[in-house]
Amino acid sequence: MEHFLGWEVELADSCFDSSAFIMMDYRLRYQDSTSFTYVLPFSDRHALIEYTFFTSYLLKEDVYEDLLRQYLHKYLGSIPYQIRRTEQGVIPMTDYAFGNDHKRNLKKIETAGGWVRPSSGYSFSASGRYVDQIIKNIVRNRDIAPGVAQNRWRWYDRIFLHILQHNNVLGQGSLKRCTKTTTSNC
Ligand SMILES: Cc1cc2nc3c(=O)[nH]c(=O)nc-3n(C[C@H](O)[C@H](O)[C@H](O)COP(=O)(O)OP(=O)(O)OC[C@H]3O[C@@H](n4cnc5c(N)ncnc54)[C@H](O)[C@@H]3O)c2cc1C
CATH class of the missing domain: 3.30.70 (Alpha-Beta Plaits)
Known part of the structure; x- marks a missing residue:
């Protein structure tokens, strides 16, 4: 979490x-x-x-x-x-397969749809893209799900979640490449 x-x-x-x-x-x-x-x-x-x-x-x-x-x-x-x-x-920080909860006429969105990035807890920027994609799918008269909440980083997210779960202290090292820390001026 x-x-x-x-x-x-x-x-x-x-x-x-x-x-x-x-x-x-x-x-x-x-x-x-x-x-x-x-x-x-x-x-x-x-x-x-x-x-x-x-x-x-x-x-x-x-x-x-x-x-x-x-x-x-x-x-x-x-x-x-x-x-x-x-x-x-x-x-939540999870790799639970939210897509399995979709029904033919009921598609879940946001947290319930798996739109929250498991390795960061962020969702806002992806949500904008997914909403655009849903609108495109609707306009094309297609099922709304294709192209939504599927991303190629899921495998990396899973590795990171595994590290956090089994050796939480190592999280910092795993995140090093994608973090930026500056020091305060005062
Ligand atoms: C303090 C805080 C800061 C955050 N900062 C960021 C950030 O900077 N960037 C980022 O990407 N993510 C951030 N997040 C995460 C992001 O807010 C969530 O991932 C996202 O809002 C989840 O969207 P959601 O629609 O699933 O839930 P919510 O945004 O919580 O929406 C659920 C809605 O359903 C309503 N609701 C609940 N139960 C019922 C009911 N029974 N009947 C009717 N309505 C109901 C609620 O009132 C609410 O409006 C932050 C979260 C928090 C709590």
Whole structure:
């Protein structure tokens, strides 16, 4: 599962580089897990900071809160801050064959249709492409499913899920090539 807690924070002083974001920062890890922080700035004082896990277990809310506090303290200059908004979520990371649940006249979409990328929990960009494809299929008077939620990366997703499930701590190494971490300026 991809599970996370995010705080939209307003700092008392400037710190963020609003022209850059921090993705998958592994400096603060929870035990032997694949866990990391995102920092998505809106301005030099205002950002969404999200602590995220790729694990098969969930944690109590105070664990995520404590990690966010630690990150603000260690890597964002320990500047006083206010929490404007919070967000949290749990997104499935699975290679379950969702396509098997389609019926002749009932095709599932989004999470139920397997549109969420198992290795990242993302769906928005693919959903746009799949909706375009469904519209094309309908206009051509075809079944709506062909070309939807089938992608050549599924095999790689499966390998990554296998690593996460059997040796969770190795997730960071597996993701290295597709992550970019920058350091904060403050
Ligand atoms: C905090 C958060 C941040 C995320 N950020 C990103 C991101 O940056 N990029 C990305 O690609 N993905 C992101 N995701 C994942 C993405 O939001 C989901 O993968 C996607 O929204 C799943 O779409 P869905 O239609 O399956 O579910 P949802 O978007 O949850 O839609 C389900 C809808 O069904 C409605 N509903 C539920 N039960 C009933 C019922 N019984 N009757 C009628 N209506 C019902 C709900 O109200 C809801 O509107 C994020 C998820 C969360 C939680």
